[in-house]
Amino acid sequence: MSLVNAELFKVRTTSLWWIMGLVLLPLYAASVLVNWANSNVTTPPDDAGVTDTQSAQIEAALEPINVATNLYTSGQFFGILIVLLLSAIIVTSEFFHLTATTTFLTTPRRESVILAKFGAAVVIGLAVWLITTVLNLIVVPPIMNNLELGSQLGEPAVWRAIGLNALAFVLWGVLGVGAGVLIRSQIAATLILAITYVVGSAAVSLIFFLLSEYVAEWISNLQVLVPTSASQLMISGTDLPGSPPRWVGAVVLIGYAIVTGFLGTWLTKRRDIS
């Protein structure tokens, strides 16, 4: 526990955390606005050239409960991005700033250090989740009323989505630490993670769309193996038509977290620190 405390102390005593916070705030505000705008669209007419599955998905997404889960988890996309980067940086900065020597001299049992970093990432993930969730609970009810859908806060599905959102933050934090160990260069790690997370999820959707259109329909089911798709699936309010059940999303993310965690710890134990 004192090691997790020390890791959090490291984060608090540099300017990184408030820079990340400053980056997150406008992105969060933008997410809320985009989610609000998306909830205002109407079902496309039958001849709009969308497939049956797609129009069914759009209809489902416009059900009040799904609008609610979407809005109450606003900030997930960018919040998780920030948590992912912060978690990777708590590993890579040790090498970037040459503090790894001090850290491993203080705690020569390296698995304890990596474990503490996982712990710190979980705490950071929960903290960012808590901030976005509190903000959502403040700003979303007026929006829901504006959409004439009611706050929906009595619905268990909303709270379940909020809970699963927390799980997503935590799992991405763990993933970030694992990625930071695997990609030890600070610049490479932040760039690769940010690009694959932001551009990657869109690119992956496109690739899977093309593959399922032109190669075989079943391939689209594999999209859940992509971490960003998995976390999307995991927190989506109801099971959308044409998607695997959402526990599959959770299992996939947990799988990634465990694999990167073990691989990262193993690598860190083997490496020379020089």
Place this chain on the structure above:
Amino acid sequence: MSAPGTDEIVVDHLTKQYKKLRAVDDLSFRVRSGRVTGFLGPNGAGKTTTLRMLLGLVAPTAGTATFGDQRYADLHDPVRRVGAVLEASSAHRGRTGRNHLRMICRAAGLPDTRSDEVLEMVGLTPAANRKFKGYSLGMKQRLGIAAAMLGDPRVLILDEPANGLDPEGIRWMRDLLKALAGQGRTVLVSSHLLGEMQLLADDVVIVAAGKLIRQGPVDQVLGDMSGGVVVRVRTPQTEALTTALSELSATVTPGPEGSLLVHGAEAAAVGHAAFTAGVELHELATERGDLEQVFLQLTAGKAGIR
């Protein structure tokens, strides 16, 4: 060999093979407590690699390096047993000196107040709340020593601590390390600067190209190798003195800053020869064996930078 004391450093057939290069080659030596031991060798000799293996940061290819009979990673409470200063720049640029120390305190389970005590000890209290990136090299070295002293350890290991220190800082460091050894601690200091070690070390371990060249008490290592004493003199009448000394069958070579180095005669004999020849002397001093010379002899052919 007697069983090692718990504060004794034991390096035993230690080897590190990098892809093509054998950085440390079957190196064995011991470091006793209560003395300052100089770990000497030219750049690339494998000093840093050896110290990093000793501290569990680099995995040896073969052999062991232990404190008593325990590896660093197996020490129950490493921060309270061993303090190390490996490089001057191993703190986060954006963190203050005090927070750097507190970070270690938290991880090691020491009270935060220890940070202020060691800051006071190394004279960094006025800079405690400044960020590391604003520190001079000397201040960075002091912070490194402060960090090493947090757990009040019995063993201290320093890698080239004189780098970047001004003469006053070097004197401060020398006095500190001697005092710490005087309290019975084990002090191992690496350096490629021989002159400094001559003033600081009680024992020396000399390495080149990853191999042990020589080890023992400074006086003994130097006495064996130096080919007699060297006397430094300064005079405005160089030629007259050279002539006078040639009658003593001593040889004279140019020394630093216009001085002359006399080989093969005691200071008293040199002074007497100058006096009888009526040569004016501005300085007359006995130098201990010329460590630089000894070093070059000892590491002949291996001292090049790798």
